[in-house]
Amino acid sequence: xxxxxxxxxxxxxxxxxxxxxxxxxxxxxxxxxxxxxxxxxxxxxxxxxxxxxxxxxxxxxxxxxxxxxxxxxxxxxxxxxxxxxxxxxxxxxxxxxxxxxxxxxxxxxxxxxxxxxxxxxxxxxxxxxxxxxxxxxxxxxxxxxxxxxxxxxxxxxxxxxxxxxxxxxxxxxxxxxxxxxxxxxxxxxxxxxxxxxxxxxxxxxxxxxxxxxxxxxxxxxxxxxxxxxxxxxxxxxxxxxxxxxxxxxxxxxxxxxxxxxxxxxxxxxxxxxxxxxxxxxxxxxxxxxxxxxxxxxxxxxxxxxxxxxxxx
Amino acid sequence: xxxxxxxxxxxxxxxxxxxxxxxxxxxxxxxxxxxxxxxxxxxxxxxxxxxxxxxxxxxxxxxxxxxxxxxxxxxxxxxxxxxxxxxxxxxxxxxxxxxxxxxxxxxxxxxxxxxxxxxxxxxxxxxxxxxxxxxxxxxxxxxxxxxxxxxxxxxxxxxxxxxxxxxxxxxxxxxxxxxxxxxxxxxxxxxxxxxxxxxxxxxxxxxxxxxxxxxxxxxxxxxxxxxxxxxxxxxxxxxxxxxxxxxxxxxxxxxxxxxxxxxxxxxxxxxxxxxxxxxxxxxxxxxxxxxxxxxxxxxxxxxxxxxxxxxxxxxxxxxxxxxxxxxxxxxxxxxxxxxxxxxxxxxxxxxxxxxxxxxxxxxxxxxxxxxxxxxxxxxxxxxxxxxxxxxxxxxxxxxxxxxxxxxxxxxxxxxxxxxxxxxxxxxxxxxxxxxxxxxxxxxxxxxxxxxxxxxx
Numbered sequence: 001x002x003x004x005x006x007x008x009x010x011x012x013x014x015x016x017x018x019x020x021x022x023x024x025x026x027x028x029x030x031x032x033x034x035x036x037x038x039x040x041x042x043x044x045x046x047x048x049x050x051x052x053x054x055x056x057x058x059x060x061x062x063x064x065x066x067x068x069x070x071x072x073x074x075x076x077x078x079x080x081x082x083x084x085x086x087x088x089x090x091x092x093x094x095x096x097x098x099x100x101x102x103x104x105x106x107x108x109x110x111x112x113x114x115x116x117x118x119x120x121x122x123x124x125x126x127x128x129x130x131x132x133x134x135x136x137x138x139x140x141x142x143x144x145x146x147x148x149x150x151x152x153x154x155x156x157x158x159x160x161x162x163x164x165x166x167x168x169x170x171x172x173x174x175x176x177x178x179x180x181x182x183x184x185x186x187x188x189x190x191x192x193x194x195x196x197x198x199x200x201x202x203x204x205x206x207x208x209x210x211x212x213x214x215x216x217x218x219x220x221x222x223x224x225x226x227x228x229x230x231x232x233x234x235x236x237x238x239x240x241x242x243x244x245x246x247x248x249x250x251x252x253x254x255x256x257x258x259x260x261x262x263x264x265x266x267x268x269x270x271x272x273x274x275x276x277x278x279x280x281x282x283x284x285x286x287x288x289x290x291x292x293x294x295x296x297x298x299x300x301x302x303x304x305x306x307x308x309x310x311x312x
Numbered sequence: 313x314x315x316x317x318x319x320x321x322x323x324x325x326x327x328x329x330x331x332x333x334x335x336x337x338x339x340x341x342x343x344x345x346x347x348x349x350x351x352x353x354x355x356x357x358x359x360x361x362x363x364x365x366x367x368x369x370x371x372x373x374x375x376x377x378x379x380x381x382x383x384x385x386x387x388x389x390x391x392x393x394x395x396x397x398x399x400x401x402x403x404x405x406x407x408x409x410x411x412x413x414x415x416x417x418x419x420x421x422x423x424x425x426x427x428x429x430x431x432x433x434x435x436x437x438x439x440x441x442x443x444x445x446x447x448x449x450x451x452x453x454x455x456x457x458x459x460x461x462x463x464x465x466x467x468x469x470x471x472x473x474x475x476x477x478x479x480x481x482x483x484x485x486x487x488x489x490x491x492x493x494x495x496x497x498x499x500x501x502x503x504x505x506x507x508x509x510x511x512x513x514x515x516x517x518x519x520x521x522x523x524x525x526x527x528x529x530x531x532x533x534x535x536x537x538x539x540x541x542x543x544x545x546x547x548x549x550x551x552x553x554x555x556x557x558x559x560x561x562x563x564x565x566x567x568x569x570x571x572x573x574x575x576x577x578x579x580x581x582x583x584x585x586x587x588x589x590x591x592x593x594x595x596x597x598x599x600x601x602x603x604x605x606x607x608x609x610x611x612x613x614x615x616x617x618x619x620x621x622x623x624x625x626x627x628x629x630x631x632x633x634x635x636x637x638x639x640x641x642x643x644x645x646x647x648x649x650x651x652x653x654x655x656x657x658x659x660x661x662x663x664x665x666x667x668x669x670x671x672x673x674x675x676x677x678x679x680x681x682x683x684x685x686x687x688x689x690x691x692x693x694x695x696x697x698x699x700x701x702x703x704x705x706x707x708x709x710x711x712x713x714x715x716x717x718x719x720x721x722x723x724x725x726x727x728x729x730x731x732x733x734x735x736x737x738x739x740x741x742x743x744x745x746x747x748x749x750x751x752x753x754x755x756x757x758x759x760x761x762x763x764x765x766x767x768x
Contacts, residue, residue: 065444067418079764146531150602154597168597171531259737262734278440278730
């Protein structure tokens with residue numbers, strides 16, 4: 001039976017009940033075509049994502065290093081993780097970074113999307129240029145920006161006598177996170193920009209014509225029409241960028257390696273540090289805690305989406 | 313052949329904590345399980361068996377010759393070992409060796425498929441293979457008796473398993489202060505300093521001539537850790553004894569314990585900070601590559617890096633005349649020691665078919681011939697761990713030969729710290745703030761927590 005034959009087949013079953021149809025209904029309450037499409041996806045997802053996650057959670061209650069023998073240690077790994085200042089501070093940094101970078105990315109991406117949607121010269125060219133950061137590896141970008149922050153910016157700042165930037169902002173424990181927000185947002189903006197552009201294209205031009213005939217200013221048009229109509233896209237972007245920023249790794253490794261001191265050590269970096277040196281189980285406990293926190297955010301955000309009228 | 317090791321291998325050297333030899337029996341008396349039995353318990357035995365089954369076919373007997381995998385992943389010497397493997401394969405017909413230079417050892421152990429023989433950097437990560445008892449005992453091999461006992465002791469300083477000889481040193485890298493011979497002549501220093509006072513005098517001479525005495529790059533955390541920190545603290549503290557003491561104190565670590573970072577590392581850290589006036593401007597904004605470039609361009613007299621940086625510096629300025637001396641951290645010249653690490657060491661996995669083991673030993677016999685081993689070390693700015701090995705002739709590192717020969721060396725104090733404790737970041741913070749007690753309390757707290765959770 002092929003997929004295209006299904007609807008007519010069903011109609012036939014309804015009008016002309018047969019033994020074959022009854023048997024099919026018992027053994028295939030869902031169409032085999034759906035099963036054919038969904039089972040491989042579930043199998044792959046289970047084997048590569050769920051199974052390792054469950055195994056990892058299991059080992060977080062042991063002293064396992066990845067091979068050899070092990071035994072249960074109860075909640076010792078969790079207790080140690082909660083009392084570890086390096087891990088605690090990494091949660092503080094990661095949350096602060098994720099919130100700020102999320103706001104910066106979405107505000108800038110929306111502004112750029114509106115600008116790139118206007119009738120300007122070289123519109124396609126500009127869109128391509130703004131898309132570029134998305135296709136470069138995060139590690140490469142962060143090494144380039146390390147050089148810019150540490151060498152280029154101080155030279156320029158010294159030339160114009162702008163004291164705050166005369167030393168690398170990455171070299172100061174209190175400002176290094178700003179450098180990371182800047183670079184991470186720079187990388188994330190193109191992705192958000194595309195979604196906003198798609199949203200803007202979906203807004204019919206007639207409403208703007210009507211608004212301008214009624215004498216609405218550009219700001220009023222944005223406030224009363226563009227932003228409300230873009231809001232669903234804004235919600236999606238917030239969720240996607242926030243989730244990505246929470247798991248920041250390559251940008252912090254490349255820019256500061258968690259420094260100066262441990263000021264910019266992200267949660268992902270602490271988790272990764274356990275994969276060698278026999279701290280696998282300890283950092284798995286950290287990973288489980290991080291997973292639960294991320295899950296809470298996800299549930300909260302899904303609640304927001306539901307209130308927006310079943311967007312997803 | 314390029315000598316450079318690059319930042320990644322530098323970071324690899326930071327390793328190690330005093331891993332107390334964990335016997336396979338559960339110390340807590342709890343049930344001992346292994347991965348396989350747990351998977352079966354979860355009803356996933358099929359998946360667990362299928363994965364090792366897929367990769368087990370890598371090495372097998374065919375055509376009368378036994379095929380084995382030899383793993384060696386130090387990037388700079390992969391061609392060198394490729395050549396050795398080819399020579400060995402051509403010299404006999406019983407064993408065919410394949411050189412694996414890309415795999416990840418931890419992943420191979422997780423899959424239950426380690427190489428038949430391995431020759432790689434020995435550090436904290438590798439020492440856990442020892443502590444967990446997954447390596448073969450090589451004590452009965454004749455080669456085990458040819459190794460300098462002082463150098464063999466470096467293995468057990470990190471970990472040991474029931475008194476076995478799990479790892480045989482193959483190549484020792486020694487690190488000290490790299491200096492620019494032409495600049496030393498220019499400022500009128502005729503001999504390398506042998507005491508801390510002399511060292512400070514050399515720094516002053518450079519400073520008075522307007523040349524940066526020592527180039528520092530705090531931008532990368534590993535550079536300050538392996539150079540400045542390890543040299544100063546390693547030169548003042550009995551490193552191996554200190555970490556043995558930490559392991560002995562375990563959860564009792566605190567103000568009243570016999571050893572602690574507060575007690576033993578405060579003076580070295582203060583001495584280290586006292587060098588700050590002799591560094592380049594703004595070291596926090598400089599990285600490893602900046603340091604190599606500046607030193608190669610003659611901007612500084614001294615550079616606290618290992619032989620890997622020598623290769624990088626000479627790649628920029630091939631005509632530079634360089635030398636290395638051990639940092640004299642005290643005023644007693646006879647107490648001066650240099651930092652070493654087991655750049656390459658050989659081991660075999662404990663569980664493998666007898667035919668594989670025999671073939672691996674045959675290849676080990678070839679690799680560990682004095683002529684092969686000494687030639688490798690001579691060619692790669694390293695030191696041979698064999699008793700009565702000929703001295704390293706290269707003037708780039710020969711200044712460290714007396715220390716290696718007489719056993720006056722230590723493995724860097726930073727290399728005993730597991731990666732979960734970001735000691736490099738703590739050192740960076742101390743260099744920026746000058747807060748020594750913050751550093752020592754961070755380290756004591758981290759080691760105490762480590763002891764609490766590993767004793768659970």
